[in-house]
Amino acid sequence: MAEISYPFAEANDTGGSQMVSQVQWQAMAGMWGGDRVDFALTSESYSGASLPFSSRVINGRTVEIQPGRAWVGGFYYQLTAAATVTIEANPTDKARKDTIVLRADVVKGSVNLAAVKGQPSASPIAPQPQRNPGQVWEMVLYEVDVPPKDGAITPSGQAPFKMPPPVSTPWNTRSASTFQQVGTFLYDLDNNGGDTQYEAFVGRDGYVVTRHFGKSRPYTPSLVNARSVPSSGVTLAGRWRWVAPGVVYFSVNISNATSKPIENTGGSAALGFKLPQTADGSTGQVFTGLLQNLDYNSNMPNFMDVQGYCFKGNGAQHVTMFVPNLSSLKEGLDTLRVIPAKSEIIFSGMYEARVFG
Known part of the structure; x- marks a missing residue:
């Protein structure tokens, strides 16, 4: 017979079999898990x-x-x-x-x-x-x-x-993890729709989100050291997600559609923007972005590199921005002190977050 199935309470003429041979058992049992x-x-x-x-x-x-x-x-x-x-x-x-x-x-x-x-x-x-x-x-x-x-x-x-079997939770995954064994993966199914579906791991170093599923999460990359940000015409848009344990992917768009520049608080204070998660400060971390300034406002080029830096230390909650000296390449980088009118800054990349303290 072309159709064979097992094990059933008794054999029948539609292919059902009661007895299971060693070979059939091995084929069936192999579906339960590996060696x-x-x-x-x-x-x-x-x-x-x-x-x-x-x-x-x-x-x-x-x-x-x-x-x-x-x-x-x-x-x-x-x-x-x-x-x-x-x-x-x-x-x-x-x-x-x-x-x-x-x-x-x-x-x-x-x-x-x-x-x-x-x-x-x-x-x-x-x-x-x-x-x-x-x-x-x-x-x-x-x-x-x-x-x-x-x-x-x-x-x-x-x-x-x-290893401990993975478990899923409808919500409260972080608190539920305290009752799981070391080595357990947990899946937050977000059945109340208030967050994002994700995977987490309970390990020797503690609880950590290992990756987000589905759409990335929005956040507002608030400006740091900005003296005055217009209430309209300025868009601060960000997206982020966990892509690995302690590793964040993020993208940021800072758009100034107004006719006025966004200036720093004074002196050499550098403009910066907030990160979605605090960056680890063990070594310091570097980011690369671009400034698009089609009208050459604030005497700056129409398209230029912007370097971001998270300083070494206990962890950084924001990225400090630097641009090439406008007068001489020999001067290297200067702090970014103005976001020109009708311009936008774009950053994207990955960094290590300060998960375990």
Whole structure:
């Protein structure tokens, strides 16, 4: 029959099957999740010996594996007492990389520890695990460095571990995160429509938004050190979004459509604009923008670079703007002290925000 489905309470003539073969079970169980050790890494730190399937080398070439549980190729495996695998000697003058795997053998009908021998080489590469449904499926626990001339072997852990399942919240995601385990992803579905849909992570460093979904968020890039901003004719428009943990993308348009310039508060005070999130001040951060001034107002060019700078320190809430000296390139950059009439400034880019303090 072309249509086969399982498992049902009883077999029928429309393709439904009651019994499930090992091959059918593997195909079905593989949909539940990939290979992994059945242990969630929810603590901020672990010692190697505290993890399932921890290892130590005994008698030179024997690796002792401690108890653990795992899901391998659609089958569950438990090691209830310490077991050993032997790494074959390497008398050659070239190094080798072996692996220690959990091998699900469908024909044999069991999952067992096994050592897989690599090839000696000047640049050795560990053998890739077999992944053949219905036959042999392997999950690597350790890569083993096997030096030439029977040198001392060194296993290094390579096993994938289970992690806490992701959760979604209709709202209050930040406060809900305090009740989740370390290593949990949360999704704010914004079911009350008051914010933006986003993904967050509870990690060793604390809670952090990892990325926004959907539309970017509007904000007003208020001017800093501006003496007088006309109540009409000036547009301060900004968009922003989290694009990675602690990383913001933003774009800003400062448009002065009036016939009067926007001046600074006096002296050499630099005009600036507010950021959507406080910038990290560990190193200081630099931004690039443009000034479009088609009428050459305020004796400034029609099109020129504007450099933005967030000073090194505890964090900056605004970008300070600088432009090339109008008289001499030798003078470098000067603080921007005026936004000409009928001009606009555009900035866009990414920066690291001060998330963790």
